[in-house]
Amino acid sequence: MRRVAVIGVGQSKFGELWDSSFRDIVLSAGVEALEDAGLEGKELEAMYIGNMSGGRYLGQEHIAALIADYAGLAELNIPSTRVEAADASGGLALRQACMAVASGMHDIVIAAGAEKVTDVGSKAMEILASATDREWEVFTGATLASLYAMIARLHMREFGTKPEDLAMVSVKNHKNATLNPKAQFRREISLEVALNSPYVAEPLRLFDCAPLSDGAAAVILASEDIAKKYTDTPVYISACSQASDYIALHSRKDLLTMQAVVHAARQAYEQAGIEAKDVGVAEVHDSFTIAEILAYEDLGFAKKGEGAELIREGVTCLDGEIPVNPSGGLKACGHAVGATGIRQAVEITLQLRGEAGKRQVDAENGLALNVGGTGATATVTIFTR
Amino acid sequence: MLPRFWRKIKYRYDLVGTKCKNCGNSYYPPRNLCPVCRRKSDIAEMKFSGRGEVISYSVVHEAPEDLKAQKPYVVALIKLEEGPVITSQLVCDPENVRTGMRVKKAFRKYGEEGEAGIIYYGTKFVPDE
Amino acid sequence: MIGIVSYGTYIPRYRIKAEEIARIWGEDGDVISRGLGIIQKSVPSLDEDTATIAVEAAREAVQRVKIDTTKIGAVYVGSESHPYVVKPTATIVGEALGIGNEYFAADLEFACKAGTAGMQNCIAMAKAGVIEYGLAIGADTSQGAPGDPLEYSASAGGAAYLIGSKDVIAEVEAMYSFTSDTPDFWRKEGQPYPSHGGRFTGTPAYFRHVTSAAKLIMERTGLNASDFKYAVFHQPNGKFPARAAKMLGFSSEQIKQGLIVPYIGNTYSGSSLLGLAAVLDVVKPDERILLISFGSGAGSDAFVIRATKAIEDLERNPKVWDKIKGGVYIDYGLYLKFRRKIKVR
Structure with a gap:
């Protein structure tokens, strides 16, 4: 297997992008990545797209060809492939691209993730809920928030995690986002505001839930030898693993452990030859604040049940030992569903290159965790300088 | 979605x-297919x-369009006495729900396919103590 | 011996007081309550309808005797508020109970007596040996137009009766019907609320049919009012059954146990059958019950029922009166929402 490097990254602004169409958003991320890599475009040999639900958000399928077309690549006739794993679609696209380069099949490929959710108005959340079991969860009136809320309630009961702990995750991520020009919410919030926001699904409140956003992100990957021709600061992908679990929360033996995350992380650490403590910066899937606490535990940053201590002690703050979600995370940077996994890769690359501006942290290794639904799919990617 | 609902009527009504x-x-x-035995599965129908x-629950305030009239409603993870855990609606005042509460099945309406469409009946739970 | 093998009931838990309805329409709640003999009525929740009430009542009936449900050969659901105008409620009950596919089924409508009509069918079929068990259900989520006097009484509930010849807890000794074409109350296709003839619903409709049916069945069986421990009449309000009882020579003691309308309102097809269930909850072997239903349009079904020894072995808890007691009061606003009288997009 060849070593794979990130040679270019790009991302659109995240948020309610009323003026931009799906095509506009993807294009802005793609062009930024090409410019960043110093490519003209024709060097690309293949394209991988993470997109959860073009069909329901846009009434548009055949997303891969559409994106290749509007990215100006139609006449290159390169293979373009869309992959889907709900809000882990981006993570899957990254992994497909990685495998394509590592295997020697392609030398330079682009992986993108994109979603345009605001055109369907209030239906957006219901569409995201199809990330869970439509027949046996959604049918009963369970929303994605309510499923995470049940995890949160159990976590509180089993381990003494408090609503304040969850709120602190939100406060931290909002604070980080003020330093990210691409973020959706660039405004600090107080603990009081978070704790007094209306309930979405008890015990989760508005500020425990990531928004649904429009957005796109792209990374260009190349084999190590080719990467050196294009950049002096290649960031290497030392592992990119993926795992799955029961689709429905109720089927899982341990409701407080995302086995997909545990398995993907274990494989990734092994492949990268590092341990959890070697991770210097991480972007994790905080679709709900409780998910970030679970991520601390399932990624091995904390023991099971002790995740909340990391946020209480500031370990995961920007100036902490393992800064988590320096971009603002899904909560404050925005959650553009299929784009999220790629956006996380962009952030980690910028951090490892030293190009993260005011939110720059010091790290050798970075990790990105992308989760689909309530944990039925997880991808863990480890980046290194 | 009519055939899709019809197909599972037996499993939803009871x-x-x-x-x-x-x-x-x-x-x-x-x-x-049994996830423990896979190819060696020997599956038969069973009535619970x-x-x-109640293992855990949430009171839903931000509800899907079709369920807005019923909010706040309770969604719960329920451990059946035979073992499996299921997701269901719990017909109970939100302030009276608690973890560990004993519940039993109830036949209720879950929704309908619009005003002129078919009605989705199914199993919910009610307090049993 | 043909008769009742088991029975089950269901009453939604929400209640609205007559006084609360009167408040909205600028009427005196006390006067209304006293005039109708109704203090409050049951209200179905948004996820309850005639089908859910029918299933829950039927499940209770079946559970009490733990019979193999595939032995049920007929399901008749009587209601004037079937969830579908076209498409049976009986099949929903059949599927929810796991009856299989080999059973006779139909929805019946005869205003408030469709449930007892179903009982007649089952009794006849059991007697003919066509079925081993039959399920007759009377259930309704009845409608009263806002501001109409019916709004004080039209409520929701139901009862299910398992009819058969084995382990009968109450033998049906005789049955009889008195029928005429008397349009005292009706609802035409496409109309959301029923219309009625006001005071015309009394003498020519309710009283004529109820008393005629009662007198004729007593005549035929050679029984007098004093031969019955209990009498249950259809109860559109608290006053009518009391007056009918008096006209027929029954005491208030004989009708008290089965007179549930003051606390849950008129459950239409469920009304007399819920009253009968309240009586079966306490009846002792060999005690006789007179049951007279009434359906507008009009007709009355009469039954002479006698409890057997087997009734003592039947699990009769929870009792109807227990279910009547446990209620949650709602205001008129919530009532409108629960009854879907407010259009929600």
Whole structure:
């Protein structure tokens, strides 16, 4: 297997992008990545797209060809492939691209993730809920928030995690986002505001839930030898693993452990030859604040049940030992569903290159965790300088 | 979505699930392949008693369009006495729900396909103590 | 011996007081309550309808005797508020109970007596040996137009009766019907609320049919009012059954146990059958019950029922009166929402 490097990254602004169409958003991320890599475009040999639900958000399928077309690549006739794993679609696209380069099949490929959710108005959340079991969860009136809320309630009961702990995750991520020009919410919030926001699904409140956003992100990957021709600061992908679990929360033996995350992380650490403590910066899937606490535990940053201590002690703050979600995370940077996994890769690359501006942290290794639904799919990617 | 609902009527109107005769595990919602035994699965239908216990729950305030009139409503993870954990609506005042509460099945309406469409009936739970 | 093998009931838990309805329409709640003999009525929740009430009542009936449900050969659901105008409620009950596919089924409508009509069918079929068990259900989520006097009484509930010849807890000794074409109350296709003839619903409709049916069945069986421990009449309000009882020579003691309308309102097809269930909850072997239903349009079904020894072995808890007691009061606003009288997009 060849070593794979990130040679270019790009991302659109995240948020309610009323003026931009799906095509506009993807294009802005793609062009930024090409410019960043110093490519003209024709060097690309293949394209991988993470997109959860073009069909329901846009009434548009055949997303891969559409994106290749509007990215100006139609006449290159390169293979373009869309992959889907709900809000882990981006993570899957990254992994497909990685495998394509590592295997020697392609030398330079682009992986993108994109979603345009605001055109369907209030239906957006219901569409995201199809990330869970439509027949046996959604049918009963369970929303994605309510499923995470049940995890949160159990976590509180089993381990003494408090609503304040969850709120602190939100406060931290909002604070980080003020330093990210691409973020959706660039405004600090107080603990009081978070704790007094209306309930979405008890015990989760508005500020425990990531928004649904429009957005796109792209990374260009190349084999190590080719990467050196294009950049002096290649960031290497030392592992990119993926795992799955029961689709429905109720089927899982341990409701407080995302086995997909545990398995993907274990494989990734092994492949990268590092341990959890070697991770210097991480972007994790905080679709709900409780998910970030679970991520601390399932990624091995904390023991099971002790995740909340990391946020209480500031370990995961920007100036902490393992800064988590320096971009603002899904909560404050925005959650553009299929784009999220790629956006996380962009952030980690910028951090490892030293190009993260005011939110720059010091790290050798970075990790990105992308989760689909309530944990039925997880991808863990480890980046290194 | 009419055939899709119709197909599962038996399993929704009552707690009809499956059991693997090879390992003894029971499944609701029904599975046609046992995740423990896989190829060695020996699946048969099984009716659950309908009694169980609340493991966790959430009071839903931000509801899907079709359920807005019913909010706030309670969604719960219920451990059936035969073993499986299921997601269901719990017909109970939000302030009276608690973890560990004993519950039993109830036949209720879940929704309908618009005003002129078919009605989705199914199993919910009610307090049993 | 043909008769009742088991029975089950269901009453939604929400209640609205007559006084609360009167408040909205600028009427005196006390006067209304006293005039109708109704203090409050049951209200179905948004996720309850005639089908859910029918299933829950039927499940209770079946559970009490733990019979193999595939032995049930007929399901008749009587209601004037079937969830579908076209498409049976009986099949929903059949599927929810796991009856299989080999059973006779139909929805019946005869205003408030469709449930007892179903009972007649089952009794006849059991007697003919066509079925081993039959399920007759009377259930309704009845409608009263806002501001109409019916709004004080039209409520929701139901009862299910398992009819058969084995382990009969109450023998049906005789049955009889008195029928005429008397349009006292009706609802035409496409109309959301029923219309009625006001005071015309009394003498020519309710009283004529109820008393005629009662007198004729007593005449035929050679029984007098004093031969019955209990009498249950259809109860559109608290006053009518009391007056009918008096006209027929029954005491208030004989009708008290089965007179549930003051606390849950008129459950239409469920009304007399819920009253009968309240009586079966306490009846002792060999005690006789007179049951007279009434359906507008009009007709009355009469039954002479006698409890057997087997009734003592039947699990009769929870009792109807227990279910009547446990209620949650709602205001008129919530009532409108629960009854879907407010259009929600």
